[in-house]
Structures are given as structure tokens and as C-alpha cells.
Amino acid sequence: MTSRKTSQTMKPATAAKKLNVYLPATPEEFREGVVSRDELNALQSDPPQWLQDLRRDGPHPRQVVAARLGVSLSGLARGGVTDPLTTEEITALKAEMPEWLQRERATQAEVRREAARLKERDAGR
Structure with missing residues (x-):
């Protein structure tokens, strides 16, 4: 067999x-x-x-929308974006830059800085 x-x-x-x-x-x-x-x-x-x-x-799934906007999936949800968006809609959001998007991008940038700091710290050990 x-x-x-x-x-x-x-x-x-x-x-x-x-x-x-x-x-x-x-x-x-x-x-x-x-x-x-x-x-x-x-x-x-x-x-x-x-x-x-x-x-x-597009339309793009949520993880792609979040990546293109530079935010997390949670940040996308906090911003009220629950549906898939097209490239045109993502571009319009970036141009409009609503307050929630500015806040979430800043949060995401801080998370990345902290992750880089921890990685550098752990590499030194």
C-alpha cells in the first residue's frame, strides 16, 4: 500500500x-x-x-485599512470604522485627518517607540 x-x-x-x-x-x-x-x-x-x-x-479588510491608516484594529474600532473601506475612502480619511485618526496614529507611534525601546533594552542584556 x-x-x-x-x-x-x-x-x-x-x-x-x-x-x-x-x-x-x-x-x-x-x-x-x-x-x-x-x-x-x-x-x-x-x-x-x-x-x-x-x-x-479595495474594498479592503479591516487589517489592511488599519495598516494603511497607521492605526491598530482597536483604534479603528474606537474611531467608528467597522466596515471595509476602498482605497479612495482611505485616502479621503487621510486627507481629512479627523481628530480620532490623529489621536490613534499618535498612540500607535508611541506603542512602536516603546516596543523598540524594550527590544533595545533586551538586546543589551
Whole structure:
């Protein structure tokens, strides 16, 4: 008896998360099936047009929105942003720079400074 190597598969939601795209915005054939590890690698190395468009224009999942705005996911929630945003909406928010975004960016910058300080301190030990 020989063991056959089967390709690892994942749910579309997992694949969308790995691709940093908003699942409901993906094509129906992507949402309806399963994605093999080989298919995921192919999507990452040579993205089709729909994936390029989604990555460029959105709508983007919350973690991408938070990263593009320079805030944490918690900061995004505190700012009242709960829905996915398009690149255009993110750009408009940056241009408008509401008070909550300024505050959350400052908080995020402080968190990063503190993490760098602790890393430097621990490297010296």
C-alpha cells in the first residue's frame, strides 16, 4: 500500500485572509470552492486581474485599512470604522485627518517607540 500525497486545501475565507483581500468582494468561483496550497501560491506569485484590482482599489479588510491608516484594529474600532473601506475612502480619511485618526496614529507611534525601546533594552542584556 502506498500513501498518496494529497494537496492541502483551505476555506476561501482563510485564503482571502492570506491574500489580504475582503472575501465578499472576491469572484463567486473563489468564494464557492476550496483553495489548494498550490492555487494560493499561484495567486500570490502571479495574481489574476481581479486580485490586482482588489488589492489596489479595495474594498479592503479591516487589517489592511488599519495598516494603511497607521492605526491598530482597536483604534479603528474606537474611531467608528467597522466596515471595509476602498482605497479612495482611505485616502479621503487621510486627507481629512479627523481628530480620532490623529489621536490613534499618535498612540500607535508611541506603542512602536516603546516596543523598540524594550527590544533595545533586551538586546543589551
